[in-house]
Amino acid sequence: MRRILLGKDKVFQGDLILVNARYPYHEEYQGKNVDVEGTALAADAANALDLAMGRMDGWKNIVPVSGWRSREEQQEIWDESMRDNGEAFTRTYVAVPGHSEHQTGLAIDLGLRKEEIDFIRPDFPYEGVCQTFREHAAEFGFVERYPSGKEPVTGIGHEPWHFRYVNTVHARFMKEMGMVMEEYIPFLTQFVHGENPYKMEMNGCEVLVSYRRAERAGQTEMEVDERAEVSVSGNNVDGFVITQWMKERH
Numbered sequence: 001m002r003r004i005l006l007g008k009d010k011v012f013q014g015d016l017i018l019v020n021a022r023y024p025y026h027e028e029y030q031g032k033n034v035d036v037e038g039t040a041l042a043a044d045a046a047n048a049l050d051l052a053m054g055r056m057d058g059w060k061n062i063v064p065v066s067g068w069r070s071r072e073e074q075q076e077i078w079d080e081s082m083r084d085n086g087e088a089f090t091r092t093y094v095a096v097p098g099h100s101e102h103q104t105g106l107a108i109d110l111g112l113r114k115e116e117i118d119f120i121r122p123d124f125p126y127e128g129v130c131q132t133f134r135e136h137a138a139e140f141g142f143v144e145r146y147p148s149g150k151e152p153v154t155g156i157g158h159e160p161w162h163f164r165y166v167n168t169v170h171a172r173f174m175k176e177m178g179m180v181m182e183e184y185i186p187f188l189t190q191f192v193h194g195e196n197p198y199k200m201e202m203n204g205c206e207v208l209v210s211y212r213r214a215e216r217a218g219q220t221e222m223e224v225d226e227r228a229e230v231s232v233s234g235n236n237v238d239g240f241v242i243t244q245w246m247k248e249r250h
């Protein structure tokens, strides 16, 4: 076994942070963003998106409309939309400044390439290359963040164009469970780390997913299998999600 120590700040960082009207994004922990097709995204999300588009020759017909935004930019979009579209529209399609997934660098709005692109509600139809991307998005670590029917849960209107990077393990798990982040993050807390992790098979590898609540004060200590490749993400609520890829024993 190998010991891991995590500071409280790690609760607010990682691929699985839940950011919505209730849980703000902690901007002080902003990671580095990189450029993908002229848009800034967190490195892992950018690489995954580029890989997906490369596989389906997507950039020919798809444009990244909006990736990472600073809090200030989110505020400008909010103010503009309030002025031009009114409060009801804005509250449905624009996240409150400080609470936008776009501030994390893990979210991307995609649009069908055409002459005029609506910045707030780009066209990303359920057909053609857009649908091909949607169907394969989970294989590259992306989920449709605001699907139809989940409006009461997410608090945001149906947004066919907004995708969120959570990595391939969790994108697949979320898709299988038919859950959005607001459902998935609480759901994971039942798989207590060191007691009853969820086990799944991925690319011939056993993957263990578990949850550990953060200590109220000081660092949180946990043990992981030394044979595993481990990734830990905060959930932006109260703890950590641990993903362990078990390597084969030889």
Ligand SMILES: [Zn+2]
Pocket: 102, 107, 108, 109, 161, 162, 163
């Ligand atoms: Zn968006």
